[in-house]
Amino acid sequence: MKTKVLLCALAITVLMGCQPATKNIDIANDEGKAVMGLDYRDFDQAATAMISSLVRSGTLNKKDGGRYVMATGRIVNDTMQRIDTDQLMAKVEQEMMNSGQVVMTSAVGDKAGDSLVYEVRDLRDSDKADEFDESTMQAKRTLIAPELSISGKIIQRDVKYNKKTTQVEYYFQLRITDLTTGLRFWQEEKILGKRGSSKTVSW
DSSP: OHHHHHHHHHHHHHHHHHSOOOOOOOGGGOOOOOOSSOOHHHHHHHHHHHHHHHHHHTTTOOTTSOOEEEEEEEEEEESSSOOOHHHHHHHHHHHHHHTTSEEEOSSSSTTOSOTHHHHHHHHHTSGGGGGSOGGGSOOTTOOOOOSEEEEEEEEEEEEEOSSSEEEEEEEEEEEEEETTTOOEEEEEEEEEEEEEETTSOOO
């Protein structure tokens, strides 16, 4: 019995020893192997390229020199992966705000960023408002409506390259719309392609 226990313990130790060691990733200079699915490098590459194109286009140059107020619209995930589209848009919003030409609103949008914008107003209109200094409460008609919206889509297409190889194409699409006129100001598509073993799944 003791021999079996020792053998089991030895087997577990050997298996644990065969596992690759955990290590930190240098996000700024990751030389890790590419994967068939989407990883943080793909989101960073797509977002940076598209927003760089947007800034260069001059679309966000406001006539009075001010900044546009923008809301984030719907981002459709048309891939076989469970993608949190907020991950992509967080980078996009960050790059646009860093350009100094845009401020993002958290009051409206497909996934408005801060529920407290409305919670404090519900509080203002409730019986609990008497507990607060009235001069510190948010007044009515102070929210700023967005002038532009940004929306988009992520599309995945799998193509059989040959008997052993599959090509996976990812299409990142973004568009900016003027909410007053409904006219589209700008749109961009960034394509990322990956080619690997057909035995490797991309989801």
